[in-house]
């Protein structure tokens with residue numbers, strides 16, 4: 170993302186971010202409302218905590234629990250949780266979960282190799298496996314199931330209270346609804362569902378209506394796994410952005426590129442483990458021609474049960490190949506926008522204050538893959554442009570809250586637009602993924618979900634007043650309008666101490682957000698049980714949830730907005746009928762029957 174920055178310039182950018190966050194926290198300019206996070210009662214804690222964190226030299230707060238307002242967990246029993254879907258993401262969630270909050274008591278998957286892998290884990294990386302967390306005989310304590318029905322059949326006996334769903338996109342709504350009907354609380358991976366209609370179904374089934382109850386008679390809870398809502402790094406970046414020190418933001422550039430064009434190779438031993446012969450749809454199993462995480466070889470062990478008895482295959486998939494490579498098919502996946510774009514559009518909409526976009530248009534398609542080259546239905550390149558409302562597009566009150574009329578924001582300056590572009594290509598990995606926020610007074614770059622760089626714009630005619638080598642402090646942080654001021658150029662001293670070394674671990678749970686998202690889910694669940702009443706999703710006059718601190722930050726309505734961003738972009742890029750689609754506010758309303766797919770051809 171920060172393509173042409175030297176290591177020294179990156180250090181300057183990091184130090185600037187830290188300095189600005191410190192100055193703003195010390196000046197009490199950090200704004201709790203801005204994060205959509207816990208309301209005022211915790212503000213004192215969070216501010217002190219930010220100060221303490223910064224004084225101790227940490228770029229990001231040490232305790233996500235304090236930041237997100239669930240530090241009073243002690244004394245609560247861990248939530249007895251089942252994991253449904255033990256593939257790549259299920260492995261990450263197991264590796265990052267905290268057994269004090271979510272005790273995994275059962276797992277479920279229809280692929281034998283992934284059931285094995287979820288216990289064993291992997292020697293490198295975040296997938297520590299259940300054995301790595303609960304001990305090497307974890308399989309004796311953690312029961313395994315091959316179907317969701319079998320799991321639900323024993324849920325009561327096993328005392329299961331909640332499920333984490335990490336299965337392919339096409340399955341999310343049906344599995345989530347089945348689990349909620351069975352009285353289980355649900356944390357479902359993103360993208361929420363394959364269509365917006367299905368997202369609405371899921372949200373309506375969840376606690377909003379209060380119809381389905383857990384075993385203690387409390388409404389079931391639904392959370393969706395867009396983990397950036399739980400990243401302390403994003404939260405802090407957002408707090409800095411919301412003070413206005415970047416000036417007028419007119420453009421956000423987000424991207425996530427990969428290179429999946431290299432030839433596939435595998436050892437003879439590995440090849441012996443891949444399925445051969447014909448799949449259950451009669452087509453031959455094939456090996457990928459190119460190395461690509463979306464187009465993996467089909468393990469013989471996973472094919473075996475379905476070849477013996479094809480009726481075991483859930484109706485969502487026509488073949489074992491489709492089960493393994495679900496991202497390649499339009500029916501089972503949502504392409505690059507659903508898999509990657511949704512995360513970064515989520516970040517852009519958080520940065521712009523959870524506002525809904527105005528329009529989307531773009532170009533995308535299968536430009537590289539084809540016969541003999543990991544062929545697929547899904548796209549391999551997308552370039553999308555969104556128009557979002559800028560700060561003054563809608564009327565705001567003196568505290569910055571949107572002014573609503575009949576529940577809708579009141580327009581004020583329709584020319585104030587922020588252009589958000591998103592690109593994702595499969596044939597070049599030169600740039601690191603991330604988001605670059607460009608303002609009239611400065612630039613913030615968030616890279617690979619782990620680094621933030623902040624730079625000031627240079628002032629005309631004023632040497633060393635900004636740019637890539639300039640360190641900054643924030644003036645006016647204690648009162649008035651905060652702004653960045655240049656202190657020195659690199660090597661000239663001054664500014665803050667650099668505190669996050671380049672040797673900092675690449676995986677930091679609080680920054681990544683997965684662990685925090687699972688912990689907060691458990692916290693909300695216990696709080697709902699304590700309240701013994703329907704937790705309201707009612708909003709105050711400013712459109713803020715009254716019970717915000719005990720509702721998952723990425724609850725159904727929020728996750729549905731992310732799905733609308735991703736799936737509507739796919740419709741706009743339809744090769745046969747490309748269009749500029751204007752977003753309809755009714756699509757974002759859970760109780761409205763309006764959905765984009767009825768008006769615009771499904772991609």
Ligand SMILES: NC(=O)c1ccc[n+]([C@@H]2O[C@H](COP(=O)([O-])OP(=O)(O)OC[C@H]3O[C@@H](n4cnc5c(N)ncnc54)[C@H](O)[C@@H]3O)[C@@H](O)[C@H]2O)c1
Pocket residue numbers: 253254255256257258259277278279280283315316317335336337338340358359360394395396483492493508
């Ligand atoms: N939040 C993130 O950063 C992130 C990252 C990667 C993936 N994801 C999401 O996680 C989900 C899973 O992705 P993945 O990469 O782990 O895919 P995967 O193919 O590696 O794993 C999916 C697993 O679900 C199992 N499964 C499929 N249908 C099932 C059913 N009906 N019942 C039980 N098990 C079933 C499969 O056998 C497989 O083991 C997707 O929704 C994906 O978008 C999120």
